Amino acid sequence: MKWMEDELAKLTDASLERRLRESAAVPDRPGYVRRGERVLLNLAANDYLGLAQHPAIIEAIREQLFIGGAGSGASRLVTGNRPLNGYLEEELAAWQNSEAALVFANGYMANSSVISALAGRGDVVFSDQFNHASIVDGIVLSRAEHARYRHNDMEHLKALLNKHRDRRRKLIVTDAVFSMDGDRAPLQELALLKREHGAMLMVDEAHSGGIYGVRGQGLCHELGLQNEVDVHMGTFSKAFGVYGAYVCGNRTLIRWLINKARALIYSTALPPSLTAGISTALGLVQTEHWRRKHLILASRQLRSSLSAAGFNVGSGDTPIIPLIVGDNAVALRFSEALEGEGIAAVAIRPPTVPSGTARIRFSLSAAHAEHELVDAALRIRRIGLQLGAVSP
Numbered sequence: 001m002k003w004m005e006d007e008l009a010k011l012t013d014a015s016l017e018r019r020l021r022e023s024a025a026v027p028d029r030p031g032y033v034r035r036g037e038r039v040l041l042n043l044a045a046n047d048y049l050g051l052a053q054h055p056a057i058i059e060a061i062r063e064q065l066f067i068g069g070a071g072s073g074a075s076r077l078v079t080g081n082r083p084l085n086g087y088l089e090e091e092l093a094a095w096q097n098s099e100a101a102l103v104f105a106n107g108y109m110a111n112s113s114v115i116s117a118l119a120g121r122g123d124v125v126f127s128d129q130f131n132h133a134s135i136v137d138g139i140v141l142s143r144a145e146h147a148r149y150r151h152n153d154m155e156h157l158k159a160l161l162n163k164h165r166d167r168r169r170k171l172i173v174t175d176a177v178f179s180m181d182g183d184r185a186p187l188q189e190l191a192l193l194k195r196e197h198g199a200m201l202m203v204d205e206a207h208s209g210g211i212y213g214v215r216g217q218g219l220c221h222e223l224g225l226q227n228e229v230d231v232h233m234g235t236f237s238k239a240f241g242v243y244g245a246y247v248c249g250n251r252t253l254i255r256w257l258i259n260k261a262r263a264l265i266y267s268t269a270l271p272p273s274l275t276a277g278i279s280t281a282l283g284l285v286q287t288e289h290w291r292r293k294h295l296i297l298a299s300r301q302l303r304s305s306l307s308a309a310g311f312n313v314g315s316g317d318t319p320i321i322p323l324i325v326g327d328n329a330v331a332l333r334f335s336e337a338l339e340g341e342g343i344a345a346v347a348i349r350p351p352t353v354p355s356g357t358a359r360i361r362f363s364l365s366a367a368h369a370e371h372e373l374v375d376a377a378l379r380i381r382r383i384g385l386q387l388g389a390v391s392p
């Protein structure tokens with residue numbers, strides 16, 4: 001295994017080695033995280049609505065744990081399909097106003113198996129260059145051709161659609177909100193192109209489900225595009241504060257996935273306790289509107305303070321705020337300095353983002369109070385000045 005050590009040494013030298021760090025929840029303080037002895041403001045989680053510690057969700061999980069046991073024991077196609085799954089899927093379909101829904105163990109498994117169930121050899125999948133890794137892996141698994149278009153570049157997508165106009169099946173897939181840039185996909189234009197070219201459209205609402213739309217249905221609903229989207233995917237591990245994922249669409253799609261999505265067929269169903277927790281979270285997502293409102297306002301506020309301080313925060317308007325510094329080593333030093341100032345935020349480096357665009361990625365939560373973010377912005381600015389990442 002000498003080769004491995006050599007490759008790892010190269011990663012370390014390039015400030016690219018990833019290491020596991022321990023982070024613990026802080027009881028009753030959902031916007032914070034404990035690292036070692038210190039409690040840090042958590043600007044590095046995806047608990048957007050601050051639901052991960054919600055007592056009603058925890059109670060639902062606890063109660064079902066005693067009724068349903070620790071694990072579900074089998075795949076949903078064998079004996080793991082508890083009645084709770086069916087209830088949840090009915091609630092999901094009603095929430096999304098779709099004919100049907102299907103729950104998966106997590107978003108990674110949903111994307112990788114749904115895409116490989118929708119396309120195969122001889123087909124083509126059109127995918128934004130910044131789409132999530134689980135989408136990319138789904139395309140690789142599908143054996144279809146990967147037509148990767150430049151980020152949000154509809155002219156490039158159009159050219160690729162024209163080039164592949166005679167293919168058997170075409171699937172366009174996009175994140176609704178991009179995980180590392182916090183900007184939105186041009187969903188309206190994607191819906192037009194999909195129609196024009198007879199393609200299917202799949203949207204991943206991992207970072208927008210729960211956050212946009214009057215009842216948190218996501219960006220497609222907010223824009224009135226829900227009927228244009230053939231495959232609507234989202235996760236329960238971010239805004240919902242739990243774990244798991246969903247796909248909504250018509251009955252035919254869901255029947256197809258039950259027969260073809262390998263992550264559903266060949267993997268054990270979610271523990272019943274989690275399914276119960278997700279159902280409770282779905283109720284809260286739909287009714288506790290203040291969480292969405294506060295999150296959007298707080299994001300706008302932090303974004304504009306950082307931008308006014310001279311940082312490059314990209315072009316988005318969502319609760320994901322990138323602070324682009326460019327250099328890998330500067331990004332690492334920045335995140336270490338933030339930790340020293342009581343803020344947890346990760347340095348994101350290649351290959352997760354294109355080289356030369358290393359950044360600090362901030363993600364906000366409805367659990368953060370306005371004054372905490374005002375204070376954080378001052379500390380971030382001070383560090384930026386010290387590191388020369390922003391001019392005075």
Ligand SMILES: *Cc1c(COP(=O)(O)O)cnc(C)c1O
Nearest residue numbers: 106107108132175179206235237
């Ligand atoms: C996090 C994420 C996923 C994976 O979801 P998990 O439930 O964490 O596996 C999929 N797509 C996008 C865009 C994501 O950000």
